[in-house]
Amino acid sequence: MSDRDPDTAPPARSHGRKAIRATARPRELITPAPQLHGAWAAHVITLFPDAFPGVLGESLTGRALKDGLWRLDTIDLRRFGIGRHRNVDDTPAGGGAGMVLRADVLGPAIEHAQAQAGAPQPLIYLSPRGRPMDQAMMRDLARGPGATLICGRFEGVDERVLEHYGVQEVSLGDFVMTGGEIAAQALIDATVRLIPGVLGNEASARDESFASGLLEHPQYTRPAVWQGREIPEVLMSGHHGKVAEWRRRLAEEITQERRPDLWAVHEGSENSGD
Ligand SMILES: C[S@@+](CC[C@H](N)C(=O)[O-])C[C@H]1O[C@@H](n2cnc3c(N)ncnc32)[C@H](O)[C@@H]1O
Secondary structure (H helix, E strand, O other), rough: OOOOOOOOOOEEEEEEEOOOOOOOOOHHHHHOOOOOOEEEEEEEEEHHHHOOHHHHHHHHHHHHHHHOHHHHHHEEEHOOOOOOOEOOOEOOOOOOOOOEOHHHHHHHHHHHHHHHHOOOEEEEEEEEEEEOOHHHHHHHHHHHOEEEEEEEEEOEEOHHHHHHHOOOEOOOOOOOOOOOOOHHHHHHHHHHHHOOOOOOOOOHHHOOOOOOOOOOOOOOOOOOOOOOOOOHHHHHHHOHHHHHHHHHHHHHHHHHHHHHHHHHHHHHHHHHHO
């Protein structure tokens, strides 16, 4: 028998709160990966499970994780490795620098993650070649059941795995990092904060950058004067209409100046009446 049979591989680590509900199968409550009924679930395949939850365990996302508003399972890729040393990589076919994650290691890990997820959910490989992350993508993901995220290392993964499982590639930006873990955490953070109940104040997500296609206006708080710089007078006026008008004007100016690409889309949608 294979020593990396997913059925015999140790189960994924789970973070967050257990769902407690009446069941005919009470053993469910003592498994290391309890099913949180209906909660958005991230299944992360990684060689570094200890990197999770990382910063996701802090502040609002951390509290929401403990409260069961979302769930995080890490799947240690090493456990699917081959042989006594549980090798996960090999040299690139055709030669060249570095190592590539093997299809016959990653494949069983993906199937294990999918079985654990139960219902189908997006399968994403964090990759510099992927579609750049944006707020629209996070909104779509937040509306779904969760995501299975593959964190690459070394030179990346065997292309056949991506083809075979129809994996989407998603990038954090036009730069190369040593692994996909930071990108996975960025994706999870940006998605989970859109799940109802995660942000203390739901208006924050409604008014922030990208929500209406614009970057956000400048923000200020006390003291009223700092290093000789004053808070713009209109913000201290108590006149809600004028404050809203000022914020809108500044959001437009900043977007136009910093992100002509966003501005062009925004102008197009305003003109078409969308
Ligand atoms: C050193 S990179 C591999 C880069 C790959 N050889 C290339 O040139 O496209 C190792 C891993 O880091 C992750 N990674 C690196 N940069 C990334 C980015 N901008 N967005 C998402 N993941 C990234 C991927 O999971 C990748 O498999």
